[in-house]
Amino acid sequence: MHLWENIQLALEGLRANKMRSLLTMLGIIIGIGAVIGIVTVGDSMTAAVTGEMAGLGVSNITVRVDPRGGGGTMGAMTDVMGGSQAIPQEHDLITNEMIERFVEFYPNEIRAVGLQSPAGIGQVESGRLSSNINLMGVNAGYGITGGVNMLDGSFIGDGDVASRRFVAVVSDIMVANIFPDGTNPLNQEIRVAIGNRIETFIVMGVFEHTTLLPPFVGGNAVNPNARTNLYIPISTANFISGNSNAHQNFTVMVQPHVNVSEFTSTTTRFFNSFYNDNPRFRVGGLPMDRVLSITETVMDTISIAVAVIAGISLIVGGVGVMNIMLVSVTERTREIGTRKALGARNSSIRAQFIVEAVIICAIGGILGVGLGFGLGYIGSTLLGQPTMPTVFIIVVAVLFSMIIGLFFGYYPANKAAKLDPIEALRYE
Amino acid sequence: MPVIKMQNINKKFYIGLPNELHILKDISFSVDEGEFVSIIGPSGSGKSTLMNLIGALDVPTTGSYVLDGVDVSTLSDNKLSDIRNQKIGFIFQTFNLIPRSTALRNVELPMLYGGLTAAERNKRAKELLQIVEMSDRGTHRPSELSGGQKQRVAIARAMANDPAILLADEPTGALDSTTGRLVMDIFHNLHKKHNKTIILITHNQNLAAETQRIITLHDGEIISNKRNQSKKRQKLVKGD
Numbered sequence: 291m292h293l294w295e296n297i298q299l300a301l302e303g304l305r306a307n308k309m310r311s312l313l314t315m316l317g318i319i320i321g322i323g324a325v326i327g328i329v330t331v332g333d334s335m336t337a338a339v340t341g342e343m344a345g346l347g348v349s350n351i352t353v354r355v356d357p358r359g360g361g362g363t364m365g366a367m368t369d370v371m372g373g374s375q376a377i378p379q380e381h382d383l384i385t386n387e388m389i390e391r392f393v394e395f396y397p398n399e400i401r402a403v404g405l406q407s408p409a410g411i412g413q414v415e416s417g418r419l420s421s422n423i424n425l426m427g428v429n430a431g432y433g434i435t436g437g438v439n440m441l442d443g444s445f446i447g448d449g450d451v452a453s454r455r456f457v458a459v460v461s462d463i464m465v466a467n468i469f470p471d472g473t474n475p476l477n478q479e480i481r482v483a484i485g486n487r488i489e490t491f492i493v494m495g496v497f498e499h500t501t502l503l504p505p506f507v508g509g510n511a512v513n514p515n516a517r518t519n520l521y522i523p524i525s526t527a528n529f530i531s532g533n534s535n536a537h538q539n540f541t542v543m544v545q546p547h548v549n550v551s552e553f554t555s556t557t558t559r560f561f562n563s564f565y566n567d568n569p570r571f572r573v574g575g576l577p578m579d580r581v582l583s584i585t586e587t588v589m590d591t592i593s594i595a596v597a598v599i600a601g602i603s604l605i606v607g608g609v610g611v612m613n614i615m616l617v618s619v620t621e622r623t624r625e626i627g628t629r630k631a632l633g634a635r636n637s638s639i640r641a642q643f644i645v646e647a648v649i650i651c652a653i654g655g656i657l658g659v660g661l662g663f664g665l666g667y668i669g670s671t672l673l674g675q676p677t678m679p680t681v682f683i684i685v686v687a688v689l690f691s692m693i694i695g696l697f698f699g700y701y702p703a704n705k706a707a708k709l710d711p712i713e714a715l716r717y718e
Numbered sequence: 719m720p721v722i723k724m725q726n727i728n729k730k731f732y733i734g735l736p737n738e739l740h741i742l743k744d745i746s747f748s749v750d751e752g753e754f755v756s757i758i759g760p761s762g763s764g765k766s767t768l769m770n771l772i773g774a775l776d777v778p779t780t781g782s783y784v785l786d787g788v789d790v791s792t793l794s795d796n797k798l799s800d801i802r803n804q805k806i807g808f809i810f811q812t813f814n815l816i817p818r819s820t821a822l823r824n825v826e827l828p829m830l831y832g833g834l835t836a837a838e839r840n841k842r843a844k845e846l847l848q849i850v851e852m853s854d855r856g857t858h859r860p861s862e863l864s865g866g867q868k869q870r871v872a873i874a875r876a877m878a879n880d881p882a883i884l885l886a887d888e889p890t891g892a893l894d895s896t897t898g899r900l901v902m903d904i905f906h907n908l909h910k911k912h913n914k915t916i917i918l919i920t921h922n923q924n925l926a927a928e929t930q931r932i933i934t935l936h937d938g939e940i941i942s943n944k945r946n947q948s949k950k951r952q953k954l955v956k957g958d
Contacts, residue, residue: 295830302818628814631775632875633803633831635796711775715814 292638296645303618303646304653311650314614317607318654318694319661322687325600326662326679327669329593334670334677336589349401349546350435350578351554353561354539355382355571382571383536388564395560399548404428404435404541409527411517412484414460414468421467422517423460425484427527435541438521443476443495446523450494454525458482458491461499461518482520489530491522550577604691607654608698615647615702626706627714640707647699648692655691659684720748720784721882721915722772727781729767741767743938745781749883749917754909756918756926759935766887768935769919773808773885774801786882803831807876811888813868815860821847821871822856828878846874849912850904866897873904877914884908884916890925902928906954928954 304311355378393400407427413420432438433445441462450457458480465475475493482489499518528535544553554575561573619626626639663679670677729742741764749755759765770776771783774790777798783791786805793801802808807828815824825843834842847853850870860868869889876884886905890898902925908914918929926932927950934942 292830299819306818624814625816628810628816629827629831630799631773631802631808631814632828633799633879635799635831637796638831712770715775715810 296642300646300649314611315654317610318651318691319658321600321604321607322655322658322691323661326659327665328596330666330677330679331669332593334673334675338673338675349544349550351542352576356574358572378571380534383538385536392560399544399553401545402431402434402543404432405524406432407524407527407533409531410484412482414464414480414482416468419468421464423520424517426519426521427524428521429524435543439498441496441498445495446521451523451525456491457494459495459497459521460493463499463516463518465496467514608694611647612698615699619702619706623714623717626709627711630711636707640703643703643706644699648695651691651695655688659687721751721786722749723784725782727778730779741938747943751915752913754916754929755931756929757933758920758926763935764938765919765935769887773806774798804879805882807881807884809872809876809886809889811891813872815868817860820857820859824871825875832879846877850874865893866900869901884914887919
């Protein structure tokens with residue numbers, strides 16, 4: 291009854307006790323703010339990661355040597371995520387010959403095979419200038435499977451690998467660091483300090499540096515200190531590092547018409563024919579779209595965990611509201627008695643206090659949305675993917691905080707409603 | 719036609735327990751429409767309990783209480799609320815205005831619970847404030863009013879739903895003698911000019927001496943109930 295009057299009354303009450311009202315709301319504000327902020331950042335992160343991964347191509351298949359018994363999908367997953375497992379020996383690895391036969395066997399299905407061999411981290415040095423790099427041996431196919439976006443020159447070619455040339459494809463960031471005067475880097479000689487040796491390469495191409503890592507973890511595209519890849523022929527890289535020419539893993543990109551899942555099985559079968567006699571290792575394949583969906587599942591799980599934590603903080607906020615409402619009922623015992631003497635029914639008193647609790651929580655919720663908006667914007671901007679919370683989540687957040695008010699306001703309101711008017715009028 | 723008719727009212731507390739209290743014993747009396755009656759008695763005489771019964775804040779243990787044609791003694795909580803709202807105008811010793819609301823909104827309150835529209839409430843509340851000569855204080859909060867002003871607002875509030883009786887509990891108890899006098903004058907004015915039925919509960923003999931009839935309670939029993947023939951009353955009547 292008298293909803294509008296009750297709302298006015300509640301607002302009068304809040305105005306009369308500004309500081310207390312704000313402190314009461316704080317739990318709700320922080321709870322709702324955290325939910326909105328974290329969900330926004332989570333959306334932004336999901337968008338960034340899946341966007342990057344989709345950019346790498348959902349038609350990619352990661353092939354790797356896995357330990358028998360266990361591993362499998364999750365083994366491939368940890369590899370994608372940068373983990374490591376039991377280390378295969380030289381004779382357990384996939385050889386270039388196997389890959390060549392694979393490519394010959396499925397000429398119509400395979401678009402490219404990407405090989406890579408890390409050769410360590412170091413710096414490109416030029417006088418007092420330097421740029422952090424990650425020396426990475428690759429084959430020609432890596433340019434396609436890795437989605438390398440060339441800005442100038444050309445990527446490593448088959449001939450460069452075959453002849454073990456000392457050529458390099460460098461990032462735009464390295465170019466900016468080493469050639470600040472705007473010299474055309476193509477065909478320039480660069481000196482790379484790797485471990486305790488110096489190697490010299492001729493620049494043959496420039497690519498655009500992109501990163502899966504959020505900028506604040508050190509991958510910002512405009513961060514001059516970022517460690518960027520420096521691609522050289524895989525044969526040259528193995529020569530420098532002494533690494534095996536065989537592979538623990540590589541990437542296959544299929545032609546657009548090929549069913550990725552089916553071809554993953556085909557690929558796995560093909561390579562496992564070489565591993566029938568190997569008691570410790572086998573070959574596993576993981577299509578990129580699976581990685582994508584696994585990533586999304588992981589993100590969803592994180593979101594649920596966050597929602598649970600936020601839910602707990604909202605319950606704590608709700609208990610705070612209940613506490614202050616109980617104090618308020620006690621303080622206003624005489625007022626309640628007066629209202630009853632003037633003809634207020636129990637239900638009117640109950641409605642008055644419930645509306646007050648709901649209003650406190652609703653205002654807290656709205657302020658919380660504002661806070662979450664700000665936090666989410668800052669967070670997602672830092673992630674390089676500014677994201678706004680959806681209207682849906684804002685409405686849900688405010689409604690949810692109102693439900694908290696209803697839930698935690700009911701007990702104090704009912705206590706007020708059940709006060710004996712005679713006792714209440716006599717209360718000092 | 720009596721507005722209040724109480725017959726053989728008994729009120730007991732802690733019924734059946736060793737500390738059972740028998741506060742009101744076989745109370746019977748009636749009040750006619752337009753009467754100005756006082757109920758007096760020392761503290762502990764059962765005055766407050768009787769007031770709670772008259773004001774429909776409580777129901778008797780036994781006996782019947784008919785208020786303005788309605789038997790109140792057996793009503794439910796909600797019905798009692800409605801009776802208080804429509805038929806009784808409370809005036810308290812400590813005013814009991816809602817501190818956060820303006821004088822006008824305080825006067826509107828019983829009409830709000832009575833279901834009047836905002837426009838009706840506002841119009842009537844302004845008229846009532848005029849009767850108690852508080853029109854210019856409508857927007858003030860209780861903390862901005864003096865004791866006498868507060869009690870005048872409270873009287874206006876008591877009359878909001880044009881109740882059958884005004885029930886005043888020590889209305890001048892918290893006021894100095896001058897403002898107390900002012901409040902009593904308002905009661906006389908309401909009684910004479912607006913034909914209000916007023917029941918004044920007090921322990922103050924001097925105030926009781928101004929009313930038409932005095933009911934005296936002692937130890938839960940009515941020991942006297944007679945027309946007031948005091949000189950003070952004669953003087954008041956003559957002064958009309």
